[in-house]
């Protein structure tokens with residue numbers, strides 16, 4: 463009993479996604495991003511250095527960056543370790559004792575760890591709505607769309623998407639930001655969601671070129687400074703050119719948002735390069751700014 467060993471399998475590509483029955487598209491002003499159960503215990507069933515987990519982490523981080531850029535609240539669900547048989551209920555019959563009483567096993571994987579301001583839900587059942595405050599949280603914020611990422615596609619992800627439908631909340635399952643016991647279960651879950659309760663989409667389609675129009679503007683020191691100022695809610699004139707922007711509150715999620723935005727415009731710049739020397743002048747050099 464317990465989790466299977468999951469062999470590596472390729473993440474589905476955009477061309478392989480099932481046809482959706484409805485034509486909803488994600489609206490950042492209505493959406494909440496859910497990172498579902500990406501805890502070390504559940505990920506230990508995979509080789510986390512291989513597909514689909516490598517893509518899963520990268521795509522969840524792209525979505526987190528998109529969320530930071532568009533003011534989309536981010537919610538993490540996580541089950542507690544060391545649950546009693548009573549707390550486990552029927553989960554005990556299907557999966558045994560679950561997450562051990564070990565903080566490392568219960569922690570969200572470092573690669574996608576929550577950022578400051580993200581909400582954490584303690585989860586008890588397959589659906590992230592059951593015995594949690596997810597429903598209230600959406601309603602409090604006047605939001606009715608849930609963008610779902612995490613594991614496992616045919617268990618909690620599918621159950622949460624279905625539960626969202628019961629509550630008239632539009633679920634979007636991001637096909638390449640979820641992972642499963644194998645390619646067959648992954649595909650079957652996506653097909654069921656697309657036909658019965660939500661929309662199946664891909665990371666590119668959510669973050670893609672939708673949020674911010676490609677400006678076609680040349681990179682200049684002033685443009686970079688203005689974008690940094692905009693992200694930090696500061697006046698561009700106050701942003702120093704040669705100081706470490708981490709000291710100005712530029713965290714890794716915002717940094718990812720910038721890398722994502724500039725890459726969408728064709729700039730060959732990686733998050734790690736920006737993180738290495740986080741200053742306007744250094745980035746201007748990287749971007750070949752005039």
Ligand SMILES: C=C(O[C@H]1C=CC=C(C(=O)O)[C@@H]1O)C(=O)O
Pocket residue numbers: 499504541553557558559560561587588589613614615617618619
């Ligand atoms: C990651 C999930 O947890 C469930 C799946 C397998 C084992 C479980 C457990 O042992 O608690 C969970 O019920 C999910 O809801 O998809």
